[in-house]
Amino acid sequence: MLAHPWAPGPPMRVVAGAAPSERKGRCGMTIRSEGAALHGRRRWPSSGIAVLLTGVVVAAMLLARPALAAEVTLKIHHFLPADAAVPSEFIGPWARKVEAASNGRIAFAIHPDMELGGHPPALLDQLADGTADIVYAVPSYSPGRFPRTEALEMPFLPASAEVTSRAAWDFFKAHLGEEYADYKIIAINVHGPGRIHVKGKGVSSLEDLEGLKLRGPTGMVNALMVKLGAIAVGMPVSDVMPALEKGLVEGTLAPWEIIGTLGIIDAVDAHTEFSGERGLYTVPLVFAMRRERFEALPKDLQAVIEANSGADVSADIGRIMDEADRRAKSRAQDRGDTFITLNAAETNRWKAAAASVVTAWEKDMAARGIDGAALTKAARDLVAKYAGTHSD
Known part of the structure; x- marks a missing residue:
């Protein structure tokens, strides 16, 4: 099996504070040394003792030297727990790869x-005010600010997260340059197709949505839920668990990965999926740096970040999310949760609605001087291109 491109490098650990047995490495990260102990009573020849003592003296001299400081330390800020799939399998390894x-x-401080x-909607603004240098954020948490990006949220658009993330990068390059002019976009990805996760018996038809209080992640998804008969409650995913516990919502729209990460999976009973080649919806996310901060770096360091940006990086985040989806779904299956897959006829009812x-949305974009119909078609065509299937 080939190692994926963000495989961890040398055994370095980022910790909150350095214990007495730790030291600062060249990357500005704390290095914890875990040397092996000598066991037994082996008799060493005198030449061996001399070599051993020389090594100890050299090591002590190296440790006594001041650590080489990085030229720049970049703060990465995001809204996910450190042990979630993207932070642990992408952001951390990506930072180590760039440091190396x-x-x-370049060093990184990951927060x-x-x-x-x-709050998560403030992340992109934190690039401007200097709170962070790089963020992993959901643009649509700021409604209306990134209107063209909303084309990636169209109902029944997404294939797998990996495929759709590669399409999202192409869509960004072709259509979103103006929208993100103030940012250096390192990657743009989407999560896996969103499902409906609820307490109780589950959603088996459009009629089951009537009056159901569901959390939606973005304005587009909330508009869809209202159209389908639900009571949409907008909030970041980090607020879902408290909302479920307080009875403010009866379920949520989300991919498998995040409900597993945040424990939401333990608060719901039933999960609804759809027939066909496309999921109900997805949401784009950006791994972004303030452009001014990026351009202030020396050219050769800009090139390092540039070399670790783009379509393959975006697709790899999607792959990580797909794999995390499978793990979380398996967990729900092991729990004995209710699984509902709407058949083709019922799925088509949802598509028609x-x-x-x-x-x-396309009419709203036209009123703003944006060709929404062209954007919708471009997004669907790009997903079809990489999925190897027809465009719905």
């Missing part, structure tokens, strides 16, 4: 779970 490629001239303060949401 820069020969220690998970909104550790630097604020959702069509007016797309039409309304």
Whole structure:
């Protein structure tokens, strides 16, 4: 099996504070040494003792030297727990890879779970005010600010997260340059197709949505839920668990990965999926740096980050999310949860009802001077291109 491109490098650990047995490495990260102990009473020849003592003296001299400081330390801020799939399998390994490629001239301080303060919708603004240098954020948590990006949220658009993330990068390059002019977009990905996860017996038909209080992640998804008869409650995914516990919502729309990460999977009973080649919806996320901060770096360090950006990086985040989806779904199966897959006829009823949401969005974009119909078609065509299937 080939190692994926973000495989961890040397055994370095990022820790909150350095214990007495730790030291600072060239990358600005704390290095914890875990040397092996000598066991037994082996008799060493005098030449061996001399070599051993020489090694100890050299090691002591090296440890006594001041650590080489990085030229720049970049703060990465995001809204996910540190042990979630993307932080642990992408953000951390990506940072180590960039540190190594820069020969220690770039270091990173990674702050998970909104550790630097604020709420997830504020992440992109934190690039401007200097709170963070790089963020992993959901653009649509700021309604209307990134309108063209919303084309990636159309109902029944997504294939797998990996496929759709590769399509999202192409869509960004072709259509979103103006929208993200103030940012250096390192990657743009989507999560796996969203499902409906609820307490109780589950959603088996459109009629089951009537009056159901469901959390939706974005304005587009909430508009879809209202059209389909649900009571949509918008909130970031980090707020879902408390909302379920307080009875503010009866379920949520989300991919498998995040409900497993945040424990939501333990608060719901039933899960609804759809027939066909496309999922109900997805949401784009960006791994972004303030452009001014990026351009202030020396050219060769810009090149290091550039070499670790783009379509393959975006697709790899999607792959990580797909794999995390499978793990979380398996966990729900092991629990004995209820699984509902709507058949083709019922899925087509949902698609027909959702069509007016797309039409309304395209009209709204036209009023803003944006060709929404062209964007919708471009997004669907790109997903079809990489999925190897037809465009719905």
